[in-house]
Amino acid sequence: MLKIQEIRELIKLIDKSSINEFKYENDGAKIVLKKNGSGESQLAESHAQPAAVQSVPALQPQASVPVVQQQDAMPAAEQKEKVQDETLHKIVSPMVGTFYSASAPDQPAYVKAGDKVSKDSIVCIIEAMKLFNEIESEVNGEIVEVLAENGQLVEYGQPLFLVKSE
Structure with a gap:
C-alpha cells in the first residue's frame, strides 16, 4: 500500500498535469484519483480487508452523482458573509x-x-x-x-x- 506522503505527491503531480483520472491497484488495494470540474482531486480507496484500510480524509470519496452548488439560492446574509470571508x-x-x-x-x-x-x-x-x-x-x-x-x-x-x- 502507498504511504500517505506518496499519495500526497501523486495528488500534487496529477493536479499539475493534464491527467483527469489515475488508477492504481496493488495487492488488493485500489486507489482512484480524479479531477472534477473545479480542479480538485477526489480519492476513492478500497481494500480486500476493510478493517485494514487507512482512510485518507484529505479528499472527498469518489461520488457517482456530481455535486452542484447554487450560489444564487444562498440567503443574502450568507452571501455577504462569504464575500467578507474572501x-x-x-x-x-x-x-x-x-x-x-x-x-x-x-x-x-x-x-x-x-x-x-x-x-x-x-x-x-x-x-x-x-x-x-x-x-x-x-x-x-x-x-x-x-x-x-x-x-x-x-x-x-x-x-x-x-x-x-x-
Missing part, C-alpha cells in the same frame, strides 16, 4: 490529522477569536501519524474565527482559522 486570510491545514488548539488538554489554547498573531507564531498543533506538527500563522493580524474544533479530524487544505491581516 477578504480574510485563511490559515489552512498542511496535512491530514487531528487538530489541537493547545499543547496539552490542561493548557490554554494557542489562539482564540480576537487574538493578535504575528507571522510565524504558533496557532495550533496537528497530529499526524503520532507526530505533533506546530502550525504557524503566515501573516500578521487578528484571528477572526477558529474554524476547527479541538480534537477534530482535519483534511489537507481545510481552512482552520480566518485572519484579518494587517
Whole structure:
C-alpha cells in the first residue's frame, strides 16, 4: 500500500498535469484519483480487508452523482458573509490529522477569536501519524474565527482559522 506522503505527491503531480483520472491497484488495494470540474482531486480507496484500510480524509470519496452548488439560492446574509470571508486570510491545514488548539488538554489554547498573531507564531498543533506538527500563522493580524474544533479530524487544505491581516 502507498504511504500517505506518496499519495500526497501523486495528488500534487496529477493536479499539475493534464491527467483527469489515475488508477492504481496493488495487492488488493485500489486507489482512484480524479479531477472534477473545479480542479480538485477526489480519492476513492478500497481494500480486500476493510478493517485494514487507512482512510485518507484529505479528499472527498469518489461520488457517482456530481455535486452542484447554487450560489444564487444562498440567503443574502450568507452571501455577504462569504464575500467578507474572501477578504480574510485563511490559515489552512498542511496535512491530514487531528487538530489541537493547545499543547496539552490542561493548557490554554494557542489562539482564540480576537487574538493578535504575528507571522510565524504558533496557532495550533496537528497530529499526524503520532507526530505533533506546530502550525504557524503566515501573516500578521487578528484571528477572526477558529474554524476547527479541538480534537477534530482535519483534511489537507481545510481552512482552520480566518485572519484579518494587517
